[in-house]
Amino acid sequence: MIQVNNLRKTFGASKKHLFNGFSQATKPSPVVALDGLSFTAKDGEITGILGPNGAGKTTCLRTLYGLLKADDGSAMIDGIDVVKNPLAARARLGIFPDKFGLYERLTAYEQIDYFASIHGLQGDFKHQAIEAIIKDLDMEALAHRKTLGFSQGQRMKVTLAQALVHQPKNFVLDEPTRGLDVMSTRVLRNYLARFKEKGHCILFSSHVMQEVAALCDRVIIVANGKLAAEGTPNELCELAGETQLEEAFVKIIGSDEGVAA
Numbered sequence: 001m002i003q004v005n006n007l008r009k010t011f012g013a014s015k016k017h018l019f020n021g022f023s024q025a026t027k028p029s030p031v032v033a034l035d036g037l038s039f040t041a042k043d044g045e046i047t048g049i050l051g052p053n054g055a056g057k058t059t060c061l062r063t064l065y066g067l068l069k070a071d072d073g074s075a076m077i078d079g080i081d082v083v084k085n086p087l088a089a090r091a092r093l094g095i096f097p098d099k100f101g102l103y104e105r106l107t108a109y110e111q112i113d114y115f116a117s118i119h120g121l122q123g124d125f126k127h128q129a130i131e132a133i134i135k136d137l138d139m140e141a142l143a144h145r146k147t148l149g150f151s152q153g154q155r156m157k158v159t160l161a162q163a164l165v166h167q168p169k170n171f172v173l174d175e176p177t178r179g180l181d182v183m184s185t186r187v188l189r190n191y192l193a194r195f196k197e198k199g200h201c202i203l204f205s206s207h208v209m210q211e212v213a214a215l216c217d218r219v220i221i222v223a224n225g226k227l228a229a230e231g232t233p234n235e236l237c238e239l240a241g242e243t244q245l246e247e248a249f250v251k252i253i254g255s256d257e258g259v260a261a
Contacts, residue, residue, distance in 0.1 A: 002041040006073035009034040033059040035225035041203040048212040049205040051222035094163035096173040104148035119166035153184030173204035209246040223253040
């Protein structure tokens with residue numbers, strides 16, 4: 001289970017400009033990325049985060065990863081505070097980033113092995129975990145090929161494998177289908193549904209309304225760093241008095257800005 005409690009994060013740094021030939025420091029208006037955001041993503045469910053550009057979705061996810069530290073509030077992975085005990089929290093978290101960056105001189109197996117080692121897997125246990133995830137994701141034909149030249153769908157599978165090799169209970173994805181073709185998107189959706197059935201907690205952000213409506217048990221709508229609404233896709237439609245999630249989303253955030261088709 002993933003819990004976000006009253007997260008607050010503000011960005012703002014001093015800049016220098018010239019005035020009468022002299023450099024002077026000025027401080028721009030701070031940008032409030034998270035303004036008391038709270039929600040819970042439960043085990044055995046797929047929870048989607050929706051929001052216009054700049055709403056705070058990525059800042060929230062990066063706080064869960066431990067890449068950013070919140071100014072206030074807390075983020076918990078299975079009850080473990082990501083700030084107070086980051087290694088234990090990360091051990092329970094699989095991260096699927098928005099770009100499938102791979103070490104292209106490595107084979108798919110070597111790539112997965114590298115991430116397994118980062119998570120502390122060793123010896124026969126590590127080998128068995130790698131073989132298991134390769135089989136689970138139907139990657140046997142790709143396993144010993146260098147990842148240079150892999151298609152987006154193949155890169156997606158490797159990225160998914162490296163995120164899951166340590167068998168985390170929780171899985172976080174940032175716009176996972178960006179750049180994927182229709183068939184690769186279907187493959188990813190099927191895997192997410194399988195992991196959900198096994199009791200995993202899955203949290204992902206997306207701009208694709210059809211994807212969220214089809215996959216998610218619950219949806220979190222974020223606007224201006226705050227929780228604007230939450231519920232099942234049907235509940236959100238009922239709340240807004242609309243029949244389509246996209247129309248409900250637009251009405252809830254009160255603007256067409258940032259909505260992607």
